[in-house]
Amino acid sequence: MNLYETLPFSLTSIITEWINSDHTTIHKAAIGKLNGHFNLKHSDSAKKKIGERTRKLWESDSVAKQKMIEGLKKSGIKKGYIRVPREKRKCQECKQEFEVIKTSSQKYCNRTCSGKNVIKNATSQYVEKRKILHQGIKEYIIKWSIDNMELVLATPLNRIQTTIASLIEEIHQLFDVKDFRVISKAVFGEDRGRKELIMFMKRICNENVC
Numbered sequence: 686m687n688l689y690e691t692l693p694f695s696l697t698s699i700i701t702e703w704i705n706s707d708h709t710t711i712h713k714a715a716i717g718k719l720n721g722h723f724n725l726k727h728s729d730s731a732k733k734k735i736g737e738r739t740r741k742l743w744e745s746d747s748v749a750k751q752k753m754i755e756g757l758k759k760s761g762i763k764k765g766y767i768r769v770p771r772e773k774r775k776c777q778e779c780k781q782e783f784e785v786i787k788t789s790s791q792k793y794c795n796r797t798c799s800g801k802n803v804i805k806n807a808t809s810q811y812v813e814k815r816k817i818l819h820q821g822i823k824e825y826i827i828k829w830s831i832d833n834m835e836l837v838l839a840t841p842l843n844r845i846q847t848t849i850a851s852l853i854e855e856i857h858q859l860f861d862v863k864d865f866r867v868i869s870k871a872v873f874g875e876d877r878g879r880k881e882l883i884m885f886m887k888r889i890c891n892e893n894v895c
């Protein structure tokens with residue numbers, strides 16, 4: 686800096702020129718392919734030495750340590766500086782232990798395990814929805830049977846179609862279900878056909894007569 690004081694250009698302008706020039710083959714910037722360390726790797730022993738020196742600096746109360754702290758603050762890296770309290774948890778899926786920072790909400794050891802849980806939840810939500818739908822259809826059939834008791838009781842087993850046509854149409858409107866097998870499943874837990882359904886409806890009516 687002292688040397689440059691007497692010169693008509695500043696050190697900074699020289700460095701800027703050096704970095705930006707098209708003729709530059711190497712420069713002192715810490716990043717980019719022209720930096721002095723580009724494509725060079727430290728040997729293991731060199732790494733060890735650097736690590737050892739860094740560790741000693743952290744333990745010291747030197748100016749160098751102060752500079753390292755400032756450097757970390759500037760770069761936003763806090764790793765190795767502030768020790769965040771950690772804890773061991775058991776993965777809720779595979780029961781393996783894993784370590785996380787205490788404030789983390791992580792419940793699974795990895796993405797595979799959390800993914801498995803997402804699938805489980807989606808499946809149980811689907812099953813739950815089906816259950817509610819089936820319950821709704823069954824309750825509707827019971828109510829409809831009572832409301833149309835005379836018709837249901839008078840329906841001969843060879844004329845089921847006519848009687849239940851409007852019931853099925855109403856279910857379609859209300860629950861968006863057209864498939865008779867789904868309707869039967871809602872009542873019996875499995876498809877048992879039209880005859881069984883009308884007999885179920887007749888039973889409902891008879892129970893409600895008494």
Ligand SMILES: [Zn+2]
Nearest residue numbers: 776779794798
């Ligand atoms: Zn796991």
